[in-house]
Amino acid sequence: MSYIPRSHYLFVHDALRKFLGTDAKLTAFVKAKRAFQCDMLVNDARTDPNELMRAGARRSDGAVGGDAAAKAGVEEFAHELQAVLAICDVVPHTRRVDIVFRDRSLIQLALGAAKRDLPYALETGADINQEPDWRLRNRLRISLGYDEELFLAQCTRSTNVAARVVEKSIFDSARYSALIQTNAEMAEMYEASGQKWQAVLPPVTYWQAHCYALMQAYPCRHYQQIAATVEHNFAAYYGEFPMANPYCDGEDLNTIQVVKWLCEAFSAAAATERVAASSSAASHVGHEMNWTPIPDDGGQ
Known part of the structure; x- marks a missing residue:
């Protein structure tokens, strides 16, 4: 400075x-x-x-x-x-x-x-x-006194490209899912906007903040690493830890309405997948146990 x-x-x-x-x-x-x-x-x-x-x-x-x-x-x-x-x-x-x-x-x-x-x-x-x-x-x-433009000026090309990759991936996931059908508030906003997905999904600056924070903590060599890491983890700790805004001290970006909708949906989907995987594993074990030979007791 x-x-x-x-x-x-x-x-x-x-x-x-x-x-x-x-x-x-x-x-x-x-x-x-x-x-x-x-x-x-x-x-x-x-x-x-x-x-x-x-x-x-x-x-x-x-x-x-x-x-x-x-x-x-x-x-x-x-x-x-x-x-x-x-x-x-x-x-x-x-x-x-x-x-x-x-x-x-x-x-x-x-x-x-x-x-x-x-x-x-x-x-x-x-x-x-x-x-x-x-x-x-x-x-x-x-x-x-906080200016978003000062933050954007510090975002590297890798950060910006990774943010766009995540934005596109989340857009595709939402568009081909039942997200709108399961959230009445989201559906209402979607219709009010003229069916524009941009109105009900986080802005690219949200993903830039995630990518920037990741690079500050764990520098990645390639934008694909950044994008994959953010996409995999952005909702993992939702509700447990805030998403601190790097360009506004004290702000939690996870309190944005469209972010809350997305994180809640992804968290619920992840929980369902874990339960399904656990049930599948238990069923697989039970299936194997049914095929375990019973020792011959000699007819006694």
């Missing part, structure tokens, strides 16, 4: 206070910065990811949506902030801006929602576990 002069933090702080007013909450993670957390965070109605997305959509006359609209909104915000931070370059991303100083020091500024506009009190990553919809979690993460 490169050193950032204290004067730079103070300069950005004063500029944001002037730009956004006294209602904006400003935080600098000088000593307590976590993995994939920005250097500074601003929580304000104007920096709310939802508001920035709406601003981006208006800017493009509704031609873009999602992350593209979010980035367009951040670009507009960065342009306005640039006028205040005249001596710096303000580089827009999807949910943050990078403020580059003349000495090449860089401050990553997370653009979060005002705390009063969040659905519940948000102080740590563990609080995010209350949100079942994975599509809404990035707004909460960035409001704590």
Whole structure:
């Protein structure tokens, strides 16, 4: 982690206070910065990811949506902030801006929602576990200073390829199984989405998190090893241990609704297979015992 002069933090702080007013909450993670957390965070109605997305959509006359609209909104915000931070370059991303100083020091500024506009009190990553919809979690993460893009930038090619392989394998398994028929909530969401499997299965970032965590603990030489290991084990300890989000300290990715559905289904299937295998083994032993010759007692 490169050193950032204290004067730079103070300069950005004063500029944001002037730009956004006294209602904006400003935080600098000088000593307590976590993995994939920005250097500074601003929580304000104007920096709310939802508001920035709406601003981006208006800017493009509704031609873009999602992350593209979010980035367009951040670009507009960065342009306005640039006028205040005249001596710096303000580089827009999807949910943050990078403020580059003349000495090449860089401050990553997370653009979060005002705390009063969040659905519940948000102080740590563990609080995010209350949100079942994975599509809404990035707004909460960035409001704590954590940026998914910083994580994705650190994922290797092997990690990304392995994640796509697992995503495709899980998609095929779900599509040709009775998963939808056995889960009424899942079936309802599937129909409401226009029968799109993407709506009821985990996003690829969930698999990237699994693959990244595996590589951090047990480096694999090939993406096929990563994919096979994750696919075999992702649901093995569901309900016993959390799936810690590597890019948001305290968050458990297994609390996402679509992840819970998938893990519960795979755990149940694995348990059924174990019972069937055990029954088969017992039956096989009994079959062999029936063929055990009875010693001749000489007719006595």
